[in-house]
Amino acid sequence: MEMAGRGWAVFPIQPGRKWPPAWHRKENCPGHGPCATGHVTPESLATTDPEVIARVWARVPYNVAVFPGKSGLHVVDCDVRKPGEPDGPDGWAELTELAGRRGGPLPETWTTTTPSTGRQLWYAVPPGCRLASTVGHIAAHVDTRGWGGYALAPGSVRDDGAYELSDDTDPVPLPGWLVQANVERRSTAVSGRAETAVAMPDAFAAKAVREECDRIARTPYKQGRNKVLSTAAYALGQLVGAGVLEETYARVQLRAAVATWNTPESAVKDDGVIETSLAAGIANPRRITPRHGTRRAA
Ligand SMILES: [Zn+2]
Known part of the structure; x- marks a missing residue:
């Protein structure tokens, strides 16, 4: 059959x-x-x-x-x-x-x-x-x-x-x-409960999101996942801070990437890493040039 x-x-x-x-x-x-x-x-x-x-x-x-x-x-x-x-x-x-x-x-x-x-x-x-x-x-x-x-x-x-x-x-x-x-639990739904539209990022930011999330999804068990996740969330936070990426979109994509490897026990911890690193990145925005080359903000 x-x-x-x-x-x-x-x-x-x-x-x-x-x-x-x-x-x-x-x-x-x-x-x-x-x-x-x-x-x-x-x-x-x-x-x-x-x-x-x-x-x-x-x-x-x-x-x-x-x-x-x-x-x-x-x-x-x-x-x-x-x-x-x-x-x-x-x-x-x-x-x-x-x-x-x-x-x-x-x-x-x-x-x-x-x-x-x-x-x-x-x-x-x-x-x-x-x-x-x-x-x-x-x-x-x-x-x-x-x-x-x-x-x-x-x-x-x-x-x-x-x-x-x-x-x-x-x-x-x-x-x-x-x-x-x-x-996700309904109470923590990122965009579901409030019914707010999530703005799609432009091609530059979308590529950054894709690359960071791919790296997360590819990271095997016990291979420094915390570091990979915090680095990715920080990098995307910097784009949020620069105004080229919506925070909700970044958070949803990061959580989705993590969902491919999380277990119920790790989900809470992973959420914590995402929030902390995203916030740190937002506080240190990237400077985006008109052609979307990026430099560290001074
Ligand atoms: Zn039985």
Whole structure:
């Protein structure tokens, strides 16, 4: 089966059902059957083993649940508005609007459509990044399927229709701003809560942001990450101080870059490094010449 050929972890689901039928919660574990040696979940049982897959699907044309967390994927699920909901944007409109507001790309990637005409974008997760599923967190009609969630593969059917492949581009890396949107708490949302527009930097500043953030994302575990992050935040702070880069934009991009390597424990510390170094850079602005050559301010 194609999904397993891609190394994606799959689990069979009875056609017409959305969740493996009658799967029990840990509290109610009977301790036998698949749980004979300890409680398991469909996610933990999901497999990439071609022999197992061939055997299971030879018997019944099961729907295919892909578990994105185990598969190195993150699926962005843009829903339609429910019947009876007041008029307004659907999930896809919310997502494109958010991309514009955050200055992030929304690259074409492997995409499926759901029977209700929703749209699911399948992205590759950056190495070292562990993303949980979210519900209505990124936007009201946008869920994400990562660890703890699953998405039905194209070809799967429900009573009301089938899941179909609408773009067969191989999954591209999840954009940093979406990593950030997935992990940030609502209370710390940088531009989400206030609904303020973030000004896009000009080409010169955008290049500086890209280079600093690439350097952060490339820095391996235990390889002086603190230093790399503080240097990058300071450099971007200097551009903020010089008036060529918006502080909010710099902060969002730095946090997104860090999100590719942070763990829940490090996130608070990393935020602290960003704030301190950004502020220090702002206090020592770069002098920008008309042609955008840069010199240290005297
Ligand atoms: Zn169990």
